[in-house]
Amino acid sequence: MRELNRSLVLDVVKHASPISRAAIAKETHLAKPTVSAIVDELLAGGLVREIGVGATTHEGGRPPILLEFNTRFEFSVGVHVGVHVTHVVVADARGEALIQREMRTPGGSAAEALARVAEIVGQSLTTAKAPRRRLAGIGVCVPGLVDPEAGVCLLAPNLGWRDVPVADLLAEAMGGGVAVHVHNTAQACAVAETLEGAAKGSKDAVLLYAGTGVGAGIIIDERLYPGSAGIAGEVGHFRVQGVDTRCSCGKVGCLETVVSVPAVVAAARAAGVGGDKLTLETVVAAADAGDAAARQVLTDAGHRLGTAASWLVNLLNPDVLVIGGALAEAGDLVLDPLRQAVAEDALPQAVSRLSIRPWMLGQDAKVRGAVLVAMQKSETFVRLIFGADRRT
Ligand SMILES: [Zn+2]
CATH class of the missing domain: 3.30.420.40 (ATPase, nucleotide binding domain)
Structure with a gap:
């Protein structure tokens, strides 16, 4: 219940910023003290911030403090390694694409190709002014058979890849400390089209x-x-x-x-x-x-x-x-x-x-699905919303 209320409140702040605590209570049908307690948690976690004072309500009284969703709370990266073209997207915490890069899929070995992808991801994060410690994760979409749990591309004939540990190679090329989630084209497209498309x-x-x-x-x-x-x-x-x-x-x-x-x-x-x-x-x-x-x-x-x-x-x-x-x-x-x-x-x-x-979404569904998977798997976000140790 607590978790549900928390994501309910966050959802309202996300989509109706700037908004006051009273307006959130009205919108969610939750009691004002409940909303206030949740907002305090979200403020402490950094998902929400106060942005000053709104207009006085017509009932008079103190003007409310307005809240907004902190879109720069964390960033997610989506990578689509296509047969010919590779796409990289950096998205903010709302999923809004900040940077979109397109390049020829790098040749050479899988390790070399992924090292080049890591380079582009690094550059894109810098351009987006997204600090590495705020990187929630990287979603990768590849055209072939993928074991998502292991993060391994089992077979991608058109890339010449067989048993490539994509997640490990990309994380390593990024300097470590980043979660990489790998899916195949159809899976990534299914995620994107279900969340945002047809x-x-x-x-x-x-x-x-x-x-x-x-x-x-x-x-x-x-x-x-x-x-x-x-x-x-x-x-x-x-x-x-x-x-x-x-x-x-x-x-x-x-x-x-x-x-x-x-x-x-x-x-x-x-x-x-x-x-x-x-x-x-x-x-x-x-x-x-x-x-x-x-x-x-x-x-x-x-x-x-x-x-x-x-x-x-x-x-x-x-x-x-x-x-x-x-x-x-x-x-x-x-x-x-x-x-x-x-x-x-x-x-x-x-x-x-x-x-x-x-x-x-058309061909964009691939990289979009990769972004959305990274967002869904964000550990910090999930912990803040659903976890007991939300203040750590
Ligand atoms: Zn076959």
């Missing part, structure tokens, strides 16, 4: 990601479900009947070998869709212009994704299924056949409350 307010959501890789991020009862080794949701490696292409995971006939962006582009080329430098964008443009072969390739991809989605829907019964990745950006050319396949293949009872939506 699945906002949903308790049970699934994000199906179809880009260079294919995978799903699963949210159960508002929490990311990574499975025992972080592999939950790896639908890209569902076996597809009649397909014998070797997958980057080492197995044969994986879904990813037929519906990823490279697979769709290859299928379009094989179907005679024109252009020297065929990309997903040019395939979509050709389909939009009425090219039947291009249209068919995208329909097939949407249908296959929809079949995989129908398994997820029957398995997890989400209320929102978010489709992310470059294929989601192809729009209805992919989403219509996907929706149709889900409607045909999933149980009607499983889709009765289901809404299928494209992602809302």
Whole structure:
């Protein structure tokens, strides 16, 4: 109860600063002494500060002392290591992005690449005037199989990474003393889209990601479900009947070998869709212009994704299924056949409350998810709100 009241008060201060103690009591329906006690704790912890005196209330009396959320209480960093581009974001305690950096994903060994990332993070923190001791943590999103508990990237073929201890390497390159949380693309996107995007307010959501890789991020009862080794949701490696292409995971006939962006582009080329430098964008443009072969390739991809989605829907019964990745950006050319396949293949009872939506944050969902994970895992913040030893 105490914890709940504390986060209730903090939430009001966060979103309605500057605000007086009396206004907080009114807003939260808590008794004034309760609010005052909580505010004193938050002041002592540094989450909230007093910023002077407000206008006298119309009832007369002493003008109230106004409070505001201390947005510089702590900072979180999000890193998205993409196949081509790496993004770094420094956010304040409210999650507001202060610095956003974009660079080519560094080459060389994983250790060298992460050392370069650490350098950029360090520079970004300096630019944001964020002291290291106020760094809550770093969230990292990588395209591959990740064990989040160990902070290890098990396999990221497009980066050439296998069993890379990302959390340890990055923490070490930062000089130690920093918590690093690692997730894969679909998981990071699922967190971001559930908290701030297409699945906002949903308790049970699934994000199906179809880009260079294919995978799903699963949210159960508002929490990311990574499975025992972080592999939950790896639908890209569902076996597809009649397909014998070797997958980057080492197995044969994986879904990813037929519906990823490279697979769709290859299928379009094989179907005679024109252009020297065929990309997903040019395939979509050709389909939009009425090219039947291009249209068919995208329909097939949407249908296959929809079949995989129908398994997820029957398995997890989400209320929102978010489709992310470059294929989601192809729009209805992919989403219509996907929706149709889900409607045909999933149980009607499983889709009765289901809404299928494209992602809302787009490619930003990756680095945003990394930031949000770091914020959620902030030990200081959690201790101040929920811990007994809040004054330490
Ligand atoms: Zn595979």
